[in-house]
Amino acid sequence: xxxxxxxxxxxxxxxxxxxxxxxxxxxxxxxxxxxxxxxxxxxxxxxxxxxxxxxxxxxxxxxxxxxxxxxxxxxxxxxxxxxxxxxxxxxxxxx
Amino acid sequence: xxxxxxxxxxxxxxxxxxxxxxxxxxxxxxxxxxxxxxxxxxxxxxxxxxxxxxxxxxxxxxxxxxxxxxxxxxxxxxxxxxxxxxxxxxxxxxxxxxxxxxxxxxxxxxxxxxxxxxxxxxxxxxxxxxxxxxxxxxxxxxxxxxxxxxxxxxxxxxxxxxxxxxxxxxxxxxxxxxxxxxxxxxxxxxxxxxxxxxxxxxxxxxxxxxxxxxxxxxxxxxxxxxxxxxxxxxxxxxxxxxxxxxxxxxxxxxxxxxxxxxxxxxxxxx
Numbered sequence: 510x511x512x513x514x515x516x517x518x519x520x521x522x523x524x525x526x527x528x529x530x531x532x533x534x535x536x537x538x539x540x541x542x543x544x545x546x547x548x549x550x551x552x553x554x555x556x557x558x559x560x561x562x563x564x565x566x567x568x569x570x571x572x573x574x575x576x577x578x579x580x581x582x583x584x585x586x587x588x589x590x591x592x593x594x595x596x597x598x599x600x601x602x603x604x
Numbered sequence: 605x606x607x608x609x610x611x612x613x614x615x616x617x618x619x620x621x622x623x624x625x626x627x628x629x630x631x632x633x634x635x636x637x638x639x640x641x642x643x644x645x646x647x648x649x650x651x652x653x654x655x656x657x658x659x660x661x662x663x664x665x666x667x668x669x670x671x672x673x674x675x676x677x678x679x680x681x682x683x684x685x686x687x688x689x690x691x692x693x694x695x696x697x698x699x700x701x702x703x704x705x706x707x708x709x710x711x712x713x714x715x716x717x718x719x720x721x722x723x724x725x726x727x728x729x730x731x732x733x734x735x736x737x738x739x740x741x742x743x744x745x746x747x748x749x750x751x752x753x754x755x756x757x758x759x760x761x762x763x764x765x766x767x768x769x770x771x772x773x774x775x776x777x778x779x780x781x782x783x784x785x786x787x788x789x790x791x792x793x794x795x796x797x798x799x800x801x802x803x804x805x806x807x808x809x810x811x812x813x814x815x816x817x818x819x820x821x822x823x824x825x826x827x828x829x830x831x832x833x834x835x836x837x838x839x840x841x842x843x844x845x846x847x848x849x850x851x852x853x854x855x856x857x858x859x860x861x862x863x864x865x866x867x868x869x870x871x872x873x874x
Contacts, residue, residue: 555696558688559692565684566685569682584680594637
């Protein structure tokens with residue numbers, strides 16, 4: 510039981526870290542929208558989730574960029590496209 | 605379909621969830637890619653058909669996203685990312701264009717099994733216990749009308765008039781509280797597929813076939829309202845107007861008004 514609690518707590522911490530990394534990445538990407546991003550991140554759970562998804566898409570793209578697998582090029586293109594699509598979702602959410 | 609989805613009293617019955625899904629998928633206001641429309645359709649259909657235990661990242665990756673059996677969600681998080689985008693799109697839809705929808709479809713975080721609920725407005729109006737009985741005759745759901753414009757695309761004039769007729773009908777039918785769908789061009793595959801699925805399981809869905817056809821200097825505007833369950837034509841009419849090089853909005857609006865009144869009356873008698 511204690512192990513399960515620790516495991517779930519660990520997952521939550523990792524998730525929150527991914528959300529913040531995603532936010533940081535977006536603030537670097539759009540410096541002039543930092544204030545909006547930070548303010549809405551604090552009160553819009555959907556935006557928080559999208560930041561996490563954005564981070565996941567960027568990390569997956571980085572993984573496939575280095576992967577020797579035969580599908581790596583296809584996956585890389587897919588995750589780059591997915592990161593762009595998620596950026597559009599985020600812009601929609603904060604506008 | 606498995607009616608156990610409705611087991612918790614106030615939850616909508618499966619056939620209403622199905623109809624709501626088809627309406628949602630055909631709506632352009634839902635900002636979702638074709639692929640994510642398939643994703644939504646997959647999880648909702650699995651659930652209402654009693655197979656929610658099959659809804660896992662792996663099955664979605666293989667069945668919806670075309671991954672092979674070596675799919676590993678830990679290095680290929682496509683399902684998790686698209687699920688987040690899907691949740692966001694549903695939230696935005698119900699905050700905006702879908703605010704008046706009676707049924708809310710959601711995908712709670714932590715999994716991919718969807719949840720279904722009456723909208724707060726509907727639940728407040730009808731009451732939770734009444735909402736559970738909404739599939740019975742005395743609280744019959746609002747009918748859905750699928751408009752199919754058969755005006756010839758080879759004649760730009762007839763095509764334009766057909767579009768104007770469709771617009772007028774949409775406005776009036778929505779005012780009369782019908783759910784309205786328009787058969788889209790074939791390239792909009794998700795919306796076309798959703799409407800085809802409605803044709804296969806029509807429930808309280810009717811077709812409204814319209815056409816504007818040229819005959820010499822005249823244009824014949826016709827409409828035919830049918831029950832999709834048995835093909836019975838419930839109402840129809842046509843009018844002919846001389847085509848003039850001037851706006852004809854009033855004539856079209858008048859005919860649309862006539863059609864809407866007839867449809868409302870014929871459904872009230874059923």
